[in-house]
Each structure stands twice: as structure tokens, then as C-alpha cells.
Amino acid sequence: MLTTRRHLLGLALASALTACSTTPPPASAPAPATPNAPPLVVLVVIDGLPMRQVTGYRDQLAPDGFARFLDHGRWFSDAHYGHGHTVTAAGHSVMLSGAYPQRSGIISNEWRDPATGAQVYNTGDTAYQYIDSPTAPLSGTSPRNLKVETLGDVLRTRSPASKVIGISGKDRGAILPAGHKGTAYMYMTETGRFASSTYYMPSHPQWVTDFNAAKPADSFFKKTWAPLLPESAYARSVPDGQTWQVASGNGNTLPAVIGDKMDGPGPRFYGNLLASPFGDELTLAFARAAITNEKLGQRGVTDILSVSLSSHDYINHAFGPESRLSHDHLLHLDRHLQAFFQHLDRTVGAGNYVLALTADHGFTDTPEWAATQGRDAGRFNTAPSLAVVNAALSARFGVDRLARDFSASGLLLNEALANEKGLKFAEVQAAARDELLKLPGVAAVFTREQLLGSDTATPYLDAMRKSFDPTRAAQLQIVLKRHWIFSYRPGGSTHGSPHDYDTHVPLLFWGPSRVGQGEMKQRVEVADLAPTLAAIAGLPAPAQAQGRDLKLKP
Template sequence: MPRLVLIVAMCSAALVACSSAPTQPPAVSPPPKLVVFMVVDGLPMRQVLAYRDQLQPDGFRRFLDQGAWFANAHYGQGHTVTAAGHATMLTGAYPQRTAIISNEWRDAKTGEPVYNTGDTAYHYIGHKTDPLAGTSPRNLRAETVGDVLREQDGASKVIAISGKDRGAILPGGHKGVAYMYMSESGEFASSTYYMASHPKWVVDFNAAKPADAFFGKAWAPLLPEAAYARSVPDGQPWQFNGGNGNKLPAVLGDKHDKPGPLFYANILPSPFGDQLTLAFARAAIEGEQLGLDAKPDILSVSLSSHDYINHAFGPESRLSHDHMLQLDLQLQDFFKYLDKTVGAGNYVAVLTADHGFADTPEWAKSQGLDVGRINPTQVMTALNAGLVKKFGAGAGAWATHFSAAGILFNEKQMAAQGIKPEEMYAEAKRLLLPMTGIADVFTLAQLQSGDTVTPYLESMRKAWHPEVAAPLQIVVKPGWLFGSRPSGSSHGTPYAYDTHVPILAWGPQWVGRGEVAQKVEVVDIAPSLAKILRLRVPSQSQGQVLPWPQAAAK
């Protein structure tokens, strides 16, 4: 069975023939009435191209055939995860400035858990709020395009929606309004950071219980079996077999008497999670009258289901392949809705992803690749045993926690015993490098240096915030994953399969039309949208205006 990367190579060879000739946008275009910013969580660019021949005429192909798209768009930071990506998109800043270094990490001084959008000062409206639940953008140390827009004109609206709290809160910024899916109830809710109570349109949407409509509904393949020959069949031993199972068709709620928390949670790892999110986005457009007056608005919609599916089954799976086709159909319907409601000439749409994905190690290994899984507990045990041999035993362990892409140490114990931190970090690096699956380890001194030659050091430096991140950063070998669960796949590395994501845009009067081969980065989206909206660039932005086909919109 051919690997997905080989399919992509064949598809890529035909792109010149498939793509329309580039056309530049007009020299001067007034700002759009609405920016529709879309994120497909966990979507590598290779999947967009691999299934191009099976896409609907006006879903992803609206971008590929009628819009501007960048064939070589990447993240610049080396720790590629959901929160870090969502914080980068509309700030134009790497984690070294946003301070959102991962989904969760440990406080560098106390070792206590930190969640990227956690803030115990606020709670969900009408729903239980766990201590580490995402409720505000407090930890985001950068402003977004929406923040700048709202600063310029408070009448403009910024609404952010996602199946995940971080997928809504981080693109929504400090001055927008975020709504996230509540997996125990099937409803969408905001938090008291944004408002005291929901507006009527949200109350009405939830009262209709739209999630319940998916109870007993089957996720069945869209195409005949032969159409999925390029993908790995269902039911493989490395494909997660919980939730809705690992074979299609899959019936949601099959083992439940009625809708309940488990059913609502299982909507997300299915095409119906995105369908529900897009339904809420429609309600937001109508309820907030987005794009219907002279004041530009921003609607951010982060679709979470693909990430859950790739984690469970791998991007090489038929389940992931079919989900792409299901999502493509949903995007086509959503664009038709936008054309009718907002007007095709009144909005610009941009689609990207927060990270890519590695193939499932067990599948990749069956194709002869040197890949595998690294057990973090075993790594920490072996590391501490080696540190004790070098520095002697202390009252506690020398290496205390994994934190994002790095390791924290017992700094107080080191100081009490007169051990210089740089000596501890250097010894830890020496011990870690020979371990299976470890490609390189960067010490605090390297991260603070001006070295731009060592492979992956600069990308890990961009992922490292001096007040938040651990002093030792680890890079795994290609195809290797940290984790002990023997199923599914993940992401988080500086390699192309994790950094290469789509940047697709539509709205010819602002972005032009055609393929751009030049390498660009996700940090370039924020200054580009700021220019389209006639705004100043967000203050922490590190990106450049995207090179739209032939010329940038002025």
C-alpha cells in the first residue's frame, strides 16, 4: 500500500497543470466587511493535496482553484502543538513572545501545572468549570489582529468559536468574545471573562439541543471502498478503539440509551463535531449581525474534529481520509451560506492549521522506517539515576518534571548543594543524547546564545519563552513520539510533517488568485490581515506581509 507522502508527491507534480494562472488583487481595495478566519486543527498540508482529486468543487478547492494558496507554509517554532499554534496565528508572534509555549506546562518556579488558557478568576457561564479549564486569555502576552481592530473601533466585533477552549480563546485575543463546546452537555458557552450572561441567540441555540440530533446517526464513508485505496484500512491494532470505535460506519451513541456526557464528548472525534461548530458559527453571524454593516468584523472558527481523529487513528488512516472529505463538504455548504448572507464580495476567508501530524509509528515502522515511541517515565527515571551518579543524591529528584518540550530541575536543591545550573544541564544533556529516539538536547546556554547554525536550535529558541519554559529542550528523532499509549499518533516536533500547514485565502479583491511557491510562515498571517483591514500590525508580531500572487494587496 503506498504511503501518503508518495501520493502527495504525485499530486504535487500535477499542481502546475491544476492551478489557475496567478492574478493579483486590485491596487486599492477597501477593507472587507468580515474576515472569516478558519483553523482546521491538526491538518497537515500534505493531506489537502493528497485528496485534491476527490474534493468538492467549492470546499477546499475554492481556495485552491479560485483563491490564493501557499504551497510551502510552515510554523517557525519547533514545538508544534494546538495552543502554541493558535496563539501564533493572529498575533504574528512565536511562543518566545506570546508565552503560550504548549497546551499545558509546569510553573518553572513552583512546578505546579499551568493550562494555557486557565484562569481561576473566571468560570464558564452555566457550566461546571474545572480548576485548569480554559476561561481567559490571561497567559497570552501579545495582542491579536482582533485586539487592534477593537482598539481602533469598539463597534467592530470579534467572535471566536471552537470545539476546544484554546481554539477559541487564543485567536479571540483579549478584546474578542470566545465560545467553546461543552463536552458534557453538547452546548456552546463563554466565560465570565467576556460577559455575565449569554446573549439571547446563544441561549436559543443551546435550548434547541442541536447536538442531540446526532444521537444514533452513522458516520459512514462518503465514497466507495476503492476510493480509499491510498489510505490505511480501518481496524488496525494501532488505531484507538475507544469512543466511537475504529471502523466505519460508526454509529454515535450506539451503546447509550439517550444523549449524555459520553455521547456529547464523542461528537468531537467525528465529522459531526465540525458540523455542530459551523452551525454555531452561522448562529453567531445572524445573532451578532457580523459583516452586515460598515464596521469590519472578525469571525474565527477553529474546527477541532480532525485533530481528535488524527490522534486516534493517524493521518494515514481511511478514517482521517474520509473525515477530510466530510469536512470539505461542510466547508462548501458554509461558503454558500456566507455568499448568501454576507455577500461573496464582502468577506475574505483565510484557512490554516495549528500544526501537522506524524504518521502513526506502528504504521511507519511497517514501511521500514526507524520510528517508535519514547516512554517519558522511563526517560525521567534513567535521567535521574545518571544525575545521582554524577552529583550524589538529594532530598528529591534532580530532574523534576517534563514541561512542554523540556525538563525542569530542582533549582533550590542545586543551590543548596552548590551545584552550578549549567553543570547540571550539561550533564543531563550528555545522559539524554544516547537514549533511544532522542535527536538533540539544547541547554539554557544554547537557547540564550546567538548560534543560528545548529540544526533545529533556532526553531526551538522560537518555541522557548525565558520566563515560562524549561531550561533544557528536547528534540526527538523524525517519526518518534513521546508517549506510552501504544495507539494513535501525535505532533510537536520541528520537522516538516508537523510544521507544514495550509495557508489558504479567498477574496480575490484582497488576496488575488493562484499558487505561491515561496516559503512563508504562519506568523505572516497577522500582518497580512492587518494590512487588509487597514490596521497597525499587532505589537509583538514577527511576521511579514504574505506575498500574494504577483503582488500584495495595498
């Protein structure tokens, strides 16, 4: 599979519980323009958080972080993504649009153009650059590739004075929820600053310039991530230092010093920072600055703030969701959320905003760990698999490289080459499908014709259909067996399948008098989030939404 520059960051460990001190404006806020609509809608996204971690560590949570939702809000214990290729960009595109990748076009983090084979990044747009930061190839700078509107687009069409702001450690985590009419700010691993792009504005507002000038990322240099609880509290998770846990960055054991053996802050340190609790803390500090300086929820109209916290995803990629490192990070994250929610109470007023929390995907246990538990688990390496398929196709058809590459969740065939050589493409596609099914770890392979059909009985087909945009996706879509992962390295774990451990995520709501309380056990989908928040805000759902209003109003 293709990999983005952000997935190639050095991974490190760190911890922090320090807070960003700001002087909040008065807690009272004027009534929003739409009667009964909340002045502020806040979406918190925890990148790479499976629901099983929230409930599995519930007894160790702080009283007002995740527990705010579980004890005092409305939460869905069986919420899933309906699409099959469960990756960061796809998940973030669904949340506030309600549209699956088959409509939104955001089929993956990156893919290859079916006509040319060129790499495409989900939020890449060479017409725009980051402000005051370097813009590398395939950087995410605009929502141009997003084919649908978001809830923020609906809001700003009807209320141009409303503000829609997306903030994240990843460009796609900021840009896709912000939609076409919002503003996105993302963390720059080269500089340790937050930046927007010229798609949104020619230059930053003064508060962003001031925030970056203070170099808050540098304050975490040489700080230590130590376990939050006594050693006995981690008996339910896998100890540090396992051979399958990636040891790059600052290693794979706690306690660990971020920036250890470095002379000073620089690109490697800033990248490592994102893979620690410090990354969440820094992102939330920027979010607090946005609330204060943009006066979100305090201006007589409804605003939307989306904050996507990226650190848990990097940690789970390196060490697996079963690890003590992931367990402890979740507990640090929980305390950071508690501080953020209490800041919202003081700044906007507890009755003046609605909170929603979800994740962009779940996570697979590390295959090596799963194997110790008696599961059939493994790694599907794309490079040798491509060679095997091409060799078989060449032997049968006498043409080399009929398969271009793996792209997103599929194998991209060179249809133009097949036609040029006088081959029947249907026969090439069928032969490639047969070869893929012979490879270890492959559960199912679907052809373009199946994906464009109406069969809903075949396992996995409907989920993969929801991930399939025929103008962008590979002709053959692949589903690996349970506990198998696409992998380009020997350690760590990932996600991206239609299996429940990758689709099952939190869907939590809080808002006095607006969302009610209690656990809801029926199966729902994250595509329901946008229509539900739209109803709470007194807005129509985004035009291409495929979810439904969950009718949370008490």
C-alpha cells in the same frame, strides 16, 4: 508530557451532512468604516491538518470547499510554522498575533511552572468560570497568559464597534485567536453546549441561550458515520481496524454509530461527538448562528470571525493521518466547509468578506505504520525516561529528583534544589543533557544558554528558540528523531516537533478583488498571516508580530 482533560476525551466515530437552517439577512452589506477594508474577515482553522492531506486528496474534493481556495483563491503550497514545539495552543497563538511562543508566552498546551513545578494550562485562569457549564480544574477561561496583542485587539482598539468572535471545539482554539478584546465561545464536552466565560460577559446573549436550549448536539445521537465514497476511493490510505489505531469510543472501523450502546446523550457521548464529522458540523452551525445574530460583516464596520474546527485533530490522534478514517473525515469536512462558505455568500455577500484557512500544526504518521514502511520510528515514553535521568543524576550528585518532570517540549530541572545542595547548576544541566541524549529516539537537546544565544546554524536550534520563553519553559529543550513521538499510550499518533510533517500546513486565502489567485510556491510562515490580514483590513500589524505582509492585493 502533561495532558489536558480535552486530550483525555473518549474518541468516537460519526458522520453528518445535515445543515443548520437559518433565514439569512440580505446579501448586501454597508461599506466598512475603513475605505476598501472587507466588512468581515473570516479565519477557518482545521486543527491538526497537514498540507499533504489537502493536496493528496485534491481530486476527491467538493467544488467549493477546499477547492474554493485552490481553484479560485491565493494559496501557499510551502507554508510552515517557524517554532519547534508544534502543538494546538502554540499554533493558535501565532495565527492572529504573528508572534512566536518566545514572545507570546504560549509555549504549549500546558507546562509546569519552573519555580514551583505546578501545572499551568495555556488559557487557564481561576478568576473566571464558564457560563452555565461546569468549570473543571485547568479549564481555559481567559487569554491572561497570552502576552501579546492579536489582530482583533488592534481592530477593536481602533474601532470599538467592531466585533471579534472566536469559536471552537477547544477552549484554546477559541480564546487565543479572539485575543484580549474579542469574545470566545467553546464547546462543552460535559453538556454538549457552547459557552463563553465570565471573562467576557456575565451571561450569554439570548441567541446563545436559544441555540443551547434546542440541544442541537443531541440530534446526532445514534447517527452513523459511513464512508463518503466507494471503498476503491480509499486505496491510498491505510485500512481501518489496525492494531495501532485507538479503539476507544465507538471503535476504529467505519461505518460506526455515535452513541452506540449508550442509553442517551451524556458527557461520554458529547465527548465522542467531537471526535467525528458531527463535531465540525455542530461547530459550524454555531458559527452560522453567530453570523446571523451578531450581524457580522453587516453593520458598517469590519468584524473578525475565527472558527477553529477540532475534530480532525482528535481523529488523527486516534488513528493517524495515514488512516482511511482520517482520509474520510477530511472529505466530510470539505463538504461541511462548502456549505459554510455558501452560507457566507448568502448572508454577508461574496464580495464582502475575506477568507483565510490554515491549521495549528501538521501531524506525524503513526510510528507503527511508519515502521512498516521501513522508517526508524518509535514512541518516547516520558515516565520511564524521567526515572532513568533522575537515577543517573542521583548517582552522580547524591541528590534525588533533580529533574522535576517533562514540561511542554523539555525537561524541567529543579534549579532551587540544586542550589540548595551546593551543586553547580550548569554541571547538573549538562549531565541531564548527556543522559537524555543516550535515550532512544532523542535527536538533540538544547540548554537554556543555547536557547538564549544567537547561533542559527545548528539544526533545530532556531526553531526551538522560537518556542522558548525562559520565564515559562524548561531549561532543557528536546527534539526527537524524525518519526518518533512523545507518547503516553500504545496507539495513535501526535505532533509537536520541528520536522516538516508537523510544521507544513495549509495557508489559503480567498476574496474576490482582495487576494488574487494562484499557487505561490515560495516558503512562507504562518506568522505572516496576521500582518497580511492586517494589510487587507487597513490596519497596522500586531505590535509583537514577527511575520511579514505577503502582499496579496492584486
